[in-house]
Amino acid sequence: MGGLFDKQSGHPLADKRELQRIIGELPGDNAFKALDEIGIWLDSLVAGGELPAERSFEAARQLADAAAPHLRRLAHEYLHTPRLSKAEENRLWSIHSGFWSSFADVLERALISFISRKPTAEQARALLPALSTYLLGALRTLIKWEQFRYGPPPKEVWRRLGQALLAAEAVGVGMQSVATGGLLGNSSPLTEYRKAMIFQAASMDSLLPLEIELAEAFISHYLAAFDFLSTAEHDCVYWVDLRVGQPPQRLAKMPEQVTPSQRFYRPGAAHGQILGVLRQLERGAEVPPEINLGGQYPVKTLLPVLRHLCAYLAPVPPQRRHDRHHVRHQVQVLHGLVNAFVIFSREFGGQAMGLQVESWQVDNVSRGGFGVLLNEPPKDWLRVGALLAMQPAGGENWLLGCVRRFYRGVDSASRVGIQTLSRQVEAAELVPVRSGENTRGAAVPLLILLEGNLPGEVRLVMPPHTFDSRERFEHVLQGQRVFFESLLLLEHNSDYEIARYRLLQAT
Template identity: 40%
Template structure:
């Protein structure tokens, strides 16, 4: 009986303050990958630790998580911006990061669950002051998991949305959902459990499947920048665009589908003043200026920022984009050649030389504006969002020109790709810059788009970076010379740009 009067001490090595200090010091000088692996091992051991006071347990977890942040940022930069990593190296980086955030989310959830289920437990009262931070970090970890899934175009499991919604409602009930905390040492500004949940909702409705991984990261930082201007409320406002049922743990849904009867977990959100702020930022960046208040994690040129900002403008509009053309289900095969070079070769009339490089995809539905294809995921090594695609339906003679727009991985090693149709009729041409000297002999390959032609206007697909507003071009076709005066670039992808020119045909 006397023995039970004395609390048992935890036998975990991290319970010793000196040992914890030594381990943290070693993590600061360790290589990023090794440090994150070591932290993952400590997190695994903490799952089975016994006799830890709750406040001490959280403090150990918090310090370990703090120490991991600079290493995680380094690994994320390597994943997004290192050009020479193999597919296997990228996979390992992804697994290391995703595994970290999965483990730390589980431990923060353990802390908050203990506090709510065992409020009289020794240490629970001292932990109360840390509960807003614990909930905010828990929501941030889950939100980061969604971002890492977006990097690989993986679907978000329902359990993540259930956990996010449940924690948000519990934080609201406890009165600290909007209480500002500094999420991590050195982070700019403050956050809260409610803000992290809203961030996840806005991220999910911003069509990340239409962006490259580097663009996903920039979009995520833009969301963080404009998040205070978004509005999330239990009431449906005139400008509400989406709703979510936090109690059921649903993903956000457009108000085009009404949620039905009012219930406690319903939340409605809209861009509020964020859309006006985004419009203003676009105008600033178009002047080739980037405000110093933007935390982008690095310096990015105008051409890298503008596509992301314009993408978000469409997604955050009070009337999100609607499908203009009805889809029709089909099941047919399609030959595909990716990239500008292959497309130019095909539309120049020499596609027979590319037989061995043609991929075979299955078309699942079509519309006037595009199609959706299904193919083996191994083919994605050669396909990037924004790349040019030359396509021919099985049994057809005509080649189509399109661009990869949306990508999603599916179960069983399959993937879906949404393709926007650029032209049903096109023609390869050699463009001669109207210069003097040696440079004038260098021809520029172009693909002349014949769909929706406007008299006096020529639309050309060019290799990325070929358009110059100061450079006139000409090409000869059907016995006539076309003199082209540059107008503007109307669209661009990862390997091409579509430019418009004034056309002045003249006799050959």
């Protein structure tokens, strides 16, 4: 699109040389300042209406290419830096959300302007493959960043996605490949929409942000193995209407009316391929080299992601295992392993002892856990995986739970899904003993879960990086001396880890 900029427009980005000068003067060693300047220029393209669609798109594309390395660096910082302060986390999130929102606004404005001119088929085929691909990719990435915060998808995003894809398909370029460089890679309008559709079907609200990023990478790798159809078949799982502004819906029954804008999805061969990789990793293999995850990750980080995708992208997605009953009840809450250890320790008699206890409203209960409705902004520590000690109002017994789902609603209201880990918990400080050695390590404060275990087993909740398959613990449990022999690490995060142990009688 070289030579498109003339000197008749008053906008600085209308001149090709001026655009190159502006990009060339962006600070290369300060991602925050560079993205701030790029954001100002993108906003100016949204506000200014004098640039033709082709020129606005070209300016936005070059600005986005310049932003790409800075976005990657700050995204890595957001996802991989342990214990980010809330202020820094919000800053990094706002930078990405703001960039993708402004970039999408520029592209959508250019698309609407271009279509309103009633271009010839040749003109449309020249511009729409790239313009639609970038727009769909920007909207898809914006959905992902909202998911990092467990918030609702951006307003009308599915209407915007559908319109962008329909515009490309109208001139037969929906599947045309576009090289977008470092921003989106090689893609097409249909590819970007399909990524968004599978991402939505995967129900990411029970994953941590890094796990969401990895899940998206696995989806991208296996995208071609999913089936996307224009007509419904009996084994389709989700469907969407590109002309209707709603996310993909479970195909509980066939649509009442068949329209050309409907699309249907089924796992196809993808589910078996993802399951195959999961089984390989469980047997100790490495990630196949052809899968690009953007870095090297330990197997224990990838396993929960693959298990989640195998469950939610299956031919039959998971159904609710237990009936949910609506209630209105208060529960006292303490968060974190340290607080839980204090409250379950016999030394303190199950009393909070001056700890900062919160009061939450339980909205529904089931055998597996309960849901909580928060009518105030969530605390900084509240996220998927947070460990909770809870006591129902009026009761004396504490139970241990874990945040499994978190949905940040509008107007400060949030919903939290909590899994009950055990209603019988014992706090203890145990010394690990390594098999075949007489030396003992330092005592480890941990929680023994006495309920919900497999026969002959217990689960232990321990500080992070404690589990060692070569070690076991000795303990007096219910008056008998026993050994806890390590079996399997179930889950881990920066606050704690949970592992299965075989229960052996000491001789």
